Amino acid sequence: MAAAWEQWNHVTKIDPDKALHDGDTFTDIADTGTDALILGGTTNVTESSVQSILDAFVSVEIPVFVEPTYHPTTFQHATLTGYLIPIVLNAGDRTWVTGAHHEWVRSTETIEWELTHTEAYIVLNPDSAVAIYTQANCDLDADDVVAYAELAEQILGQQIVYLEYSGTLGDPAVVAAARDVLSSAQLFYGGGIHDYDSAYKMAKVADTVVVGDLLHDAGIEAVEETVRGATDA
Numbered sequence: 001m002a003a004a005w006e007q008w009n010h011v012t013k014i015d016p017d018k019a020l021h022d023g024d025t026f027t028d029i030a031d032t033g034t035d036a037l038i039l040g041g042t043t044n045v046t047e048s049s050v051q052s053i054l055d056a057f058v059s060v061e062i063p064v065f066v067e068p069t070y071h072p073t074t075f076q077h078a079t080l081t082g083y084l085i086p087i088v089l090n091a092g093d094r095t096w097v098t099g100a101h102h103e104w105v106r107s108t109e110t111i112e113w114e115l116t117h118t119e120a121y122i123v124l125n126p127d128s129a130v131a132i133y134t135q136a137n138c139d140l141d142a143d144d145v146v147a148y149a150e151l152a153e154q155i156l157g158q159q160i161v162y163l164e165y166s167g168t169l170g171d172p173a174v175v176a177a178a179r180d181v182l183s184s185a186q187l188f189y190g191g192g193i194h195d196y197d198s199a200y201k202m203a204k205v206a207d208t209v210v211v212g213d214l215l216h217d218a219g220i221e222a223v224e225e226t227v228r229g230a231t232d233a
């Protein structure tokens, strides 16, 4: 069976630590035309803060994934489609490559592996929370990024490669070069998408674009505009 994400052009990432924009509701997000929802953020995300958002999504039709920065213990089948577990390839602290994963696997009795997938992150905005948290080496040129993407797929067998420019719009030429080197892995791009044009531009060069902060800062209508941009690309 094809992986769920192969069909995704546009994903909305909800940060459980941030409020929605005035008047927006969680269920409105699923009606924007976005292909999937990811719940996750770098700081202050807990199983219980994720759970209260999941409760709001019981009847949504699109997939709902959790990208945990905590150690999940219970799989909530009613709304959760699966987990996406980051592996930060350019982290300076090994915790974010295999350390947290090792602890999680060791301390968790039953992990539902068929519902658990990994994402090979390459973190590229040195000022982002995720870069600071993981002590990522963001001093990478295009060839470095391409090499990380290639090794993610060919050496580590990753099916998702995620170029993470969180908070700032990245360089489309670097994104295009990373996608070119992948044979079947899906290239996710996230960072700074804020309108039709930025979504269109990045969706031209990535397989899937991820929109995060815009949801919290500008709201549902702004996200809808990015869905249109990604769909037209």
Ligand SMILES: CC(C)=CCC/C(C)=C/CC/C(C)=C/CC/C(C)=C/COP(=O)(O)OP(=O)(O)O
Residues within 6 Å of the ligand: 015, 040, 041, 042, 043, 067, 068, 069, 070, 071, 072, 085, 086, 087, 088, 095, 096, 097, 100, 101, 102, 104, 128, 129, 130, 131, 133, 134, 164, 166, 167, 212, 213
């Ligand atoms: C092994 C398990 C279960 C968990 C470990 C998971 C790992 C390795 C996490 C490290 C990488 C990380 C913190 C990913 C979080 C996802 C992410 C990039 C969210 C976006 O956060 P930002 O956009 O940087 O945060 P702000 O918007 O708050 O600045």
Ligand SMILES: O=P(O)(O)OC[C@@H](O)CO
Residues within 6 Å of the ligand: 013, 164, 165, 166, 167, 168, 189, 190, 191, 192, 193, 210, 211, 212, 213, 214
């Ligand atoms: O918040 P933004 O900048 O849209 O980034 C999206 C996502 O890649 C964050 O993990």
Ligand SMILES: [Mg+2]
Residues within 6 Å of the ligand: 166, 167, 212, 213
């Ligand atoms: Mg963010």
